[in-house]
Amino acid sequence: MDGNKERRFDSSTLQGGDDDGDLRRGPWTVEEDITLINYIANHGDGRWNSLARCAGLKRTGKSCRLRWLNYLRPDVRRGNITLEEQLLILELHSRWGNRWSKIAQQLPGRTDNEIKNYWRTRVQKHAKQLKCDVNSKQFKDTMRYLWMPRLVERIQAAAASAAVDGSRSYGSVTPTPPAVMMNGGSDFVSTPQVTPSYASENSSSGGGGSSDGTQVSSVSELTDCYDNFGCFPVSYGQESAAAAAAPLQSPAPGFFNEGTLDFQAMEQSTCQWLAADGGVDTSESLWNAAGAGADYLWFLQQQLN
DNA sequence: AATTAGTCCAACCGCCACCTT
DNA sequence: GAAGGTGGCGGTTGGACTAAT
Numbered sequence: 001m002d003g004n005k006e007r008r009f010d011s012s013t014l015q016g017g018d019d020d021g022d023l024r025r026g027p028w029t030v031e032e033d034i035t036l037i038n039y040i041a042n043h044g045d046g047r048w049n050s051l052a053r054c055a056g057l058k059r060t061g062k063s064c065r066l067r068w069l070n071y072l073r074p075d076v077r078r079g080n081i082t083l084e085e086q087l088l089i090l091e092l093h094s095r096w097g098n099r100w101s102k103i104a105q106q107l108p109g110r111t112d113n114e115i116k117n118y119w120r121t122r123v124q125k126h127a128k129q130l131k132c133d134v135n136s137k138q139f140k141d142t143m144r145y146l147w148m149p150r151l152v153e154r155i156q157a158a159a160a161s162a163a164v165d166g167s168r169s170y171g172s173v174t175p176t177p178p179a180v181m182m183n184g185g186s187d188f189v190s191t192p193q194v195t196p197s198y199a200s201e202n203s204s205s206g207g208g209g210s211s212d213g214t215q216v217s218s219v220s221e222l223t224d225c226y227d228n229f230g231c232f233p234v235s236y237g238q239e240s241a242a243a244a245a246a247p248l249q250s251p252a253p254g255f256f257n258e259g260t261l262d263f264q265a266m267e268q269s270t271c272q273w274l275a276a277d278g279g280v281d282t283s284e285s286l287w288n289a290a291g292a293g294a295d296y297l298w299f300l301q302q303q304l305n
Numbered sequence: 306a307a308t309t310a311g312t313c314c315a316a317c318c319g320c321c322a323c324c325t326t
Numbered sequence: 327g328a329a330g331g332t333g334g335c336g337g338t339t340g341g342a343c344t345a346a347t
Contacts, residue, residue, distance in 0.1 A: 027315075027341090049332070065333075066316065101335060116336075117314055125312090 024058045028067055032057060036064055037072055070111045077109025081118055083158065087151045089115055090123075090143050 024032075039055035045068060048061030057064060070076065081089070085107055092103045100112035100119075107115065123143075127134040130142070 025317075047332080060317095061332075062318090062334090063316075069334095070315075098336065112335075113315075120337090121313060 023060055023063075025063075028071075032059070033067070033072060036068060040068060066113075070113045075109055076111060078114075081110075081114075083151055083155045085110065086118075087148060087155065089118065090148050090151070093119065093123075094140055094144065 048065040100116045104112040
């Protein structure tokens with residue numbers, strides 16, 4: 001492992017001045033971003049290796065592709081993973097495992113990298129706290145019977161409060177039509193119609209703040225959806241739909257007896273998790289990042305104009 | 306105010322599948 | 327059909343940032 005260290009972000013490769021012949025690594029500069037955006041605007045993406053060469057970028061094709069897909073692409077949606085998105089991620093991961101790109105396809109504007117990061121930083125952290133493996137049946141059941149119902153409950157609560165306080169602005173809530181979704185025939189997944197804009201509205205406050213930054217997108221639509229279970233994937237329909245239908249429902253008798261898991265600890269962890277994620281909203285830190293990203297992209301756009 | 310610990314995320318790598326020649 | 331190139335995916339890491347002490 002130590003051997004890897006040397007290859008990472010070696011400052012000598014970041015300067016760009018002294019080693020013109022070499023490929024650059026590390027963080028992208030504004031100039032590089034502009035170059036890439038301009039080039040793709042004029043020539044389209046794809047053929048990344050030749051793109052990198054033709055654009056004059058001292059980057060690998062892979063690096064260009066990654067930068068474009070994960071950051072510069074206009075429809076990328078940054079930060080603030082909503083409750084609906086969390087729920088969807090949990091559900092889809094339970095079905096597909098670490099198929100991040102596949103999961104990301106169901107979350108418009110989200111990148112596989114972002115979802116992967118979310119999973120690792122949030123979900124795996126809680127698994128660790130519970131001292132169980134994320135792939136274990138117990139952990140998956142914990143998600144299904146505790147966390148997901150809690151998320152549904154919170155989504156419903158948010159929807160209810162939104163209905164009461166209808167005039168209030170909820171960040172980037174958009175009156176988009178109910179979740180539609182795609183399907184390839186058998187596979188069906190609901191997708192919250194999230195606003196494909198950068199979450200910049202309430203982000204810039206350094207502390208995150210939340211409260212008013214409550215960004216609940218399309219809560220009502222999705223909640224309606226959940227009410228009918230229509231939007232749950234088909235496989236969710238059996239035991240899972242029941243679980244989702246009954247927030248806070250206790251797991252089946254003896255469910256948690258078999259393993260070493262502590263039910264109370266799970267409950268606690270669930271509460272901590274949801275609370276830590278900002279209650280109605282997700283983490284403020286994500287917001288901050290979103291704000292920074294949005295500002296930066298705005299800046300880039302100004303440069304291009 | 307300074308230091309430490311924890312969290313988040315951008316960017317890298319290796320591997321593999323697919324495509325082109 | 328084989329070889330080489332390219333793109334895509336999942337895993338991992340280090341730096342930046344924030345919160346806690």
